[in-house]
Amino acid sequence: MSYAIRAQHLAKQYRIGAVKHRITGYTTLRDTITDWFRKGPASAYKELWALDDVSFEIKQGELVGIIGRNGAGKSTLLKVLSRITEPTRGRAELYGRVASLLEVGTGFHPELTGRENIYLNGAILGMRKREIERNFDAIVDFAEVEQFIDTPVKFYSSGMYVRLAFAVAAHLEPEILIVDEVLAVGDARFQKKCLNKMQDVGQQGRTVLFVSHSMQSILRMCQRVILLNQGKVAADGPAQQVVGVYLGKGEHSIAERVWPHRDKAPGHDIAHLRAVRVRDVDGDISDTIDIRTPVTLEMEFVVTIGGYVLQPYFRLYNEDSVAVLTTFDLDPAWRRRPRPPGHYWARVTIPGNFFAEGLLYVEAGLTTLDPPMGQFAERDAVAFQVIDSLEGDSARGDWGGNIAGVVRPLLPWQTTYTPLG
């Protein structure tokens, strides 16, 4: 199979710092001139390598995800591959027509109608006129804006606007499609439609490079994922494995951690930890939990000195290190009862429709109560990703955007209504 993209030692340096105007953010002639007199032109810059020796090869027809934290170089990489900006060093070869979609609706003009914008945007994205004409009906159909096609888009709702914009891009027919995180907008149903459309593109033997913060989208779309960290390729391989690396726990599942040897296990004289696990509704170990279903946390510990009342607990932190909750083991079977030495499995099930979506880190802890002596408190022992479905029956309803809040319970609403007058 032949290559679609070969990147060799790509590097991109940005100069940031003093030259930019503090308030307006852009350079003025005066700044440059005064700068010359002060200390010479170069000294005021700070150098930043947004990409640093990035190499990879992508075969034709591959769907490759690119992940990484903010500032890891994802967008810069896409910009370099899209030829929007030039690499400082290195080289890339792209075989076939490239279309990049770094933003939905680039070049849309609010005063122009939907129809006019389809042509304009299509041309900006590199479509030929006859190509646009051929796909026109399909675009309108996909965007679901038939009735408003001759209305200026400034009168469109933001949803319609995004749908139309994506529809144009979705009908590009490149051999290589480069897509930045553009699906963070729009309602959930349409997002799903877009993902499906991109998957279709992949199935036709075209190559797709896809940046996203949504591990859900990445895992659904891509077989292969490249993880960038500080401008370098930190991992490159099968999607699940690399997403696992990104989520922080090496190449093993982040949903299970086992300490087979006592001397390396967290713990003290009385008790030590053996394992922590995250189980889904079916009882399988899983680092991905559907927001609608319960999740079971399990800790396995060994008591070596009997006779103490023990208090196991779990504490969960979200990605912002906010402690979302702490739950104590209040199981009446062992509450206020000194425990004999032995092997214990303590489990707690947290109901579905409770957490907000995102990554949750689990701290597993155990302490004696009288006198209080902490035995272990293993922070980030395991983690799991809560994924909000786009099917409309979770607490997000039909809203496709971000939802603030550390929890996302499904609560009953009631409306009373009286007509006017």
Add this chain to the structure above:
Amino acid sequence: MAALEPPTTSITGVTNSTLPSDSSHTPTIIEPQRGWWQFNWRELWFYRELLFFLVWRDVKVRYKQTLLGASWAIIQPVLQLVVFTVIFGRLAGISTNGIPYPLFNLAGLLPWQFFANTVTQAANSLVINAGIVRKVYFPRILIPTATIGSGLVDFGLAFVILLVLLLWFQWPPTPAIFLLPMFLVLAMLTALGVGYWLSAIHVKYRDVRHATPFMIQLWLFATPVVYPTSLIQGPWQLVYALNPMVGVVEGFRWALLGTQAPSLAMLISVTVALTIFMTGWLYFQAAERKFADLI
């Protein structure tokens, strides 16, 4: 990891036709560019339709949400003509060798307005289209180039006024009128050349936005729009001819009104116009690579 979604199915109603076959053999090479002159004519040709769409957009959008719409293209030069006629024709009493002042003035005002509008729009074009520059690749030179389109449309509309005035003053055109497009091309080259320079500099230095109107105003007085070239005498004529718009306006008057035929000074104008155009183009090409980083 359990699949949360059912297997995806194709969206019906979406046709996916065959890929264009021309491009898959020669790879696109991305690497740091060295040297000034690296230009891909084939690519520019590929994007010719985009140039058309950008022009079309500018023309369409120009007078949207204005009460008077495209009639502004007529009202503007007419008002300016009235002002100039009153001030320079009546009050200052500038001599025009027997040509009615409005006619004399409009023949210069038309190419001048075309030039001034194009330069102003081109100078701001990249910054106005920053969103596109940051997010999509295509030859950037199309953006300032496209501003010529709406300028031409306005020129065409305003030209109607000139025809009306020619009839009104019963001033029969000479065969030289067929050479008019030549002088229009000269104005285009000058406007684009200046536009390339200014738009590329504007990306880095926003001073351009403030300096351009002032520059245009000075340039107007260095161009024989409100007065005849005969005011300039002696060795200054050669210096004067360095302004290519002198050649343009002279050419327009000659072609339309049958004034004195352009002299050797015209050659200087053409040379300067070509130089501005070529250097502007080259500078733009060299600066283009940094646009997305700076804008």
